[in-house]
Amino acid sequence: MEGRATAPGAGTVLNALANGSGSAFAIDARTTATVELDDSGTVTGEVAGAPDADTxxxxxxxxxxxxxxGGPETTGPTATGGHVxxxxxxxxxxGLKSSSAAANATVLAVLAALDRAPPDALPDGExxxxxxxxRAAACRLGVEAARDAGVTVTGAFDDASASMLGGVTVTDNTADALLARETLPTAWQALVWTPEERALSADADVARCERVAPVADLVRELALDGDYARAMTVNGFAFCAALGFPADPAVEALPDAAGASLSGTGPSFVAIGTDDALDPVAARWREREGTTRRLALDTTGGIVTPEHHP
Ligand SMILES: Nc1ncnc2c1ncn2[C@@H]1O[C@H](COP(=O)(O)OP(=O)(O)OP(=O)(O)O)[C@@H](O)[C@H]1O
Ligand SMILES: O=C(O)C1=C[C@@H](O)[C@@H](O)[C@H](O)C1
Structure with missing residues (x-):
């Protein structure tokens, strides 16, 4: 029983660590999960190119x-273990929601292997x-797994829903509730700067983030009004201050970009806007150490893909 699926990463509009509400948008950088299920009762995992990764x-x-x-009471195939x-x-x-992309891709791949793929994750005609x-229910399973694995503070339903549904979402992570799902202007793209350092979400200083809750409340209002670009800009300055990241990349992105922010708990920064608007930002960010990538905004979300047939 094999299954294969992909899901995109995302950038932040509102970090949920302050008030439990979050907002994120999907970007065209994807994670693919390939699973083989069996009845061994044990599960093993591997990450391509990262033999020591936490699986x-x-x-x-x-x-x-x-x-x-996949239990015996189901009508379809049954499974108790396998390899991913x-x-x-x-x-x-x-800060680019790798955990949400990996969880969503894996959940969809397992569902596909069990012949239970969500209708909106299937190729046309299937x-x-x-x-x-x-897909929303499948996404909540990934969030549950992320809580069990201890890789998240709030469950990160904001990141997970943006990755699973594509577009931009606003959520209440305390109830895993989807408050809004929209698409950003089609002419916009994302610019992403990622320095060499890494920051696990689970290690973030939550108490300091909670201190900026009044600003996060304002960001939530802006996001729920559909003003995502200004929302993420305000979010960025608040969370740079709370988490101890210099806000210089955001300053360098403005006022050319429509919006710019620290993404998640960092260290990446994301800016959004038209291609032309992002050109001067890209030139400035490329002077920084690390990687600067221009990515399309993703509106597809998590999908099942044909399996490898070597
Ligand atoms: N491609 C992957 N394959 C398997 N597990 C992954 C993969 N990407 C991330 N993970 C899991 O997610 C953990 C990282 O989660 P974390 O939330 O810190 O990163 P992130 O999602 O990139 O960050 P942020 O939430 O700030 O965007 C890793 O330790 C690993 O357990
Ligand atoms: O672990 C978490 O709960 C989160 C981590 C970051 O990605 C945040 O951006 C997100 O809003 C919540």
């Missing part, structure tokens, strides 16, 4: 989806089985 999150995703959708391998263009622990969950 507990994706292994927990496999186990959880098998528990919920991820390949990713989203750097880990860089029909889902009646027992298939929606």
């Amino acid at each position: 507990r999150l994706v292994e927990r995703c496999v186990a959880l989806v098998c528990e919920r959708h 391998r991820t390949e990713s263009a989203v750097p880990m622990a860089a 029909r889902a089985t009646p027992a298939a969950p929606t």
Whole structure:
């Protein structure tokens, strides 16, 4: 029983560590998960090109989806274990939601292997089985696995929903509730600067983030009004201050970019705007050490893809 799926990473509009509400937008950098299921009762995992990577999150995703959708009471195929391998263009622990992309891709790949892929994750023309969950329900399984694996503070349903549904989402992570899902202007792109350092979300100073909750409340209002660019700009300055990152990259992005922010718990910064507006920002960010990438905004989200047939 094999399954394969991909899901994109994301950039931040509102970091949920202050008031439990979050907002994120999907970017065109994807993680692919390939799973092989069996009835061994054990799950193993590997990350392509990173032999020492922590695979507990994706292994927990496999186990959880098998528990919920692969048991003997189901009408489709059954499974209790297997192997998962991820390949990713989203750097880990860089603020670009690698954990959400990996969890979503893995959950969808397992569902596909069990013949339970959500209807909106299937290629055109392929029909889902009646027992298939929606993509939103599949996303909540990944969030549950992320909580179990200890890689998140709030569950990060904001990041996970943006990755699974594409576009930009606003969520209440305390209830895993989706408050809004929209798309940003089609002419906009994302510019992403990632320095060499890494910052695990689970290690973030939550108490300091909670101090900027009044600013986060304002960012939530801006986001719910659809003013995502200004929302992320305000978010960026507040969370740079709370988490101890210099705000210089955001200053260098303005006023050319429509919006710019520290992404997640850092260290990456993201800017959004038209191609022309991002040109001078790219020139300034390329003088910095690290990697600057221009990426399309993703509106597709998590999808099942054809398996490898070597
Ligand atoms: N490609 C991947 N394959 C398997 N597991 C992954 C992958 N990417 C991330 N993870 C898991 O997610 C953890 C990193 O989570 P973390 O939330 O710190 O990173 P992030 O999602 O990139 O950050 P942020 O939430 O700030 O955007 C890793 O330790 C690993 O367990
Ligand atoms: O671990 C978490 O709960 C989070 C981590 C960051 O990505 C934040 O941007 C997100 O809003 C919540």
